[in-house]
Amino acid sequence: GWSQEELAEKVGVELRTIRRWEQGKGFPRPYARRKLSEVLGMSIPELGLVDEDENIAFVPDDEQEHEIPVLDDEQEHERFAHRSETETEIPITQVQGTVLRTYNAHSGWVLAVAWEPKGERIASAGGDGVARVWDASSGETCAVYRKHDWLSKKVNWPPAIHCVAWSPDGQYIASAGDGRKVYVWDAAKGETTAIYRGHTGMLPDVFALAWSPDSKYIASACSVGGIDKTIHEWDATSGHERHRYNASYGWMPHFSISAIAWSHDGTRLAAACGDKTIRLWDMTTGELKSTFQASSGWIYTIAWSSDDQRLALAHGNSTAEIIDAFTGQNMLTYRGHRDSVRDIAWSPDDKYLATASNDTAVKLWDAENANHIYTFEGHTSWTTSVAWSPDGTRIASASNDRTVRVWQAV
Incomplete structure (x- = not known):
C-alpha cells in the first residue's frame, strides 16, 4: 500500500490533508475523490465516498444553484446544509461508510x-x-x-x-x-x-x-x-x-x-x-x-x-x-x-x-x-x-x- 506521503503526492494534496481525511476530519473534493479512486484502484463507493453529484445539495435561491458541500467533522456534523431566505431546511444524511x-x-x-x-x-x-x-x-x-x-x-x-x-x-x-x-x-x-x-x-x-x-x-x-x-x-x-x-x-x-x-x-x-x-x-x-x-x-x-x-x-x-x-x-x-x-x-x-x-x-x-x-x-x-x-x-x-x-x- 501507499504511505501517507506517497498518497499525498499522487493525489496532489498536502500531507496534512491526507491525515485529516484518515481521521475523519474532512471530506475530499470531487477531483481528489477521482484521484484517490485511480491511485488506490477502487471505486468511489468502495472507498466510502460518494459520486460528485451525490456530495452536493442544490437549493433554489434567486433562481441560482448553489453547491452545498457535505459538512465535515469539524463542523460537528451539522444536519442542515443550507437555509434559504424562506428558512427551508434541507437535511443531508451521512453517506454509508463515512x-x-x-x-x-x-x-x-x-x-x-x-x-x-x-x-x-x-x-x-x-x-x-x-x-x-x-x-x-x-x-x-x-x-x-x-x-x-x-x-x-x-x-x-x-x-x-x-x-x-x-x-x-x-x-x-x-x-x-x-x-x-x-x-x-x-x-x-x-x-x-x-x-x-x-x-x-x-x-x-x-x-x-x-x-x-x-x-x-x-x-x-x-x-x-x-x-x-x-x-x-x-x-x-x-x-x-x-x-x-x-x-x-x-x-x-x-x-x-x-x-x-x-x-x-x-x-x-x-x-x-x-x-x-x-x-x-x-x-x-x-x-x-x-x-x-x-x-x-x-x-x-x-x-x-x-x-x-x-x-x-x-x-x-x-x-x-x-x-x-x-x-x-x-x-x-x-x-x-x-x-x-x-x-x-x-x-x-x-x-x-x-x-x-x-x-x-x-x-x-x-x-x-x-x-x-x-x-x-x-x-x-x-x-x-x-x-x-x-x-x-x-x-x-x-x-x-x-x-x-x-x-x-x-
Whole structure:
C-alpha cells in the first residue's frame, strides 16, 4: 500500500490533508475523490465516498444553484446544509461508510469496543491495561479505568483488557483481561462496585464476558493460556459466585473458552469452546442442553439474534456463519474476508451483520442471504471488535492500530 506521503503526492494534496481525511476530519473534493479512486484502484463507493453529484445539495435561491458541500467533522456534523431566505431546511444524511469519529483510543492495541444501551457513550478496552468511556457525539473521554495491573506486578508484562461489556440497563461496565479478576464499574461515577476473583490457572486470561438480560449476573470465561476451562456465573453486585459450567473437556491449555453469549430471554448461555464445539446451557436448571460441532474450526465470537433463534459465529478460517440455535445446523455462510474473522455483531433489527477481521476490514452483510453489502476500510491493522449503535445507524470498530472508529452503517 501507499504511505501517507506517497498518497499525498499522487493525489496532489498536502500531507496534512491526507491525515485529516484518515481521521475523519474532512471530506475530499470531487477531483481528489477521482484521484484517490485511480491511485488506490477502487471505486468511489468502495472507498466510502460518494459520486460528485451525490456530495452536493442544490437549493433554489434567486433562481441560482448553489453547491452545498457535505459538512465535515469539524463542523460537528451539522444536519442542515443550507437555509434559504424562506428558512427551508434541507437535511443531508451521512453517506454509508463515512468515518464519523476516530478516537486515538489507547497506547496499545484496542481489543474490544461496546456501545452503551442508550447510545450516548462508547467503551473500549486495550492492550495498555486501560478501559475508556467516550462520548459518542463529542469524542471526549468520560472516564478511564486502570485496575487491571495484576500481571504487570507479577512479571515484566504489560497488562491487557480483553473484553468490556455494558450492563443491559446501562448502569455498569464489566471489564476483564490479563489476571484473575473481573471488575464491575459504576458507569456514572467510575467507581469499582464489585470484583470477581474466582478464575484460576497460571495465566488466567479472561477473554469472555456476558451480562444476563436483567443486569443481575455476569458470566466470564478464560481463553488461550488458561487452565480454568469453566464458565463462572456470579452476582454482579456482590461478586459472589453462583454457579460454574464445565465448558471444555480436553486436557490441553488451548481447550478453553473463546466466547460466551447470554440469550436475550435469559434462558440459555452459549459458549464457543476450544475443542471446536458450541455448548448451550439451560440457565434455569444449569443443565447442558446441547453440544454442536463447529463446521469451520476455531470460533472467535458467538452472538444471538434478537429472537434467540439463530447464532452468528466468527471463524478463524476467514468465514462467518449463522447456525440454528436449536439444532446447530448451518443456515448461511459469509465469505469475503481474507483473514480470520475476529468479531461479529447483529444489527438491532437483525437485518444486517457486521464483521471485523485480521485483514483490517469491517464488512456489512445482509443477514438473510449472506450477500456482502459494504466494506469499511481505513484501519491499518487487525480489526478486533465491532458494535452497533442502538439505533442501528452506526458501527464502532476497534483495531490494533490503536484507534476506535465510528462509521455510518446504513
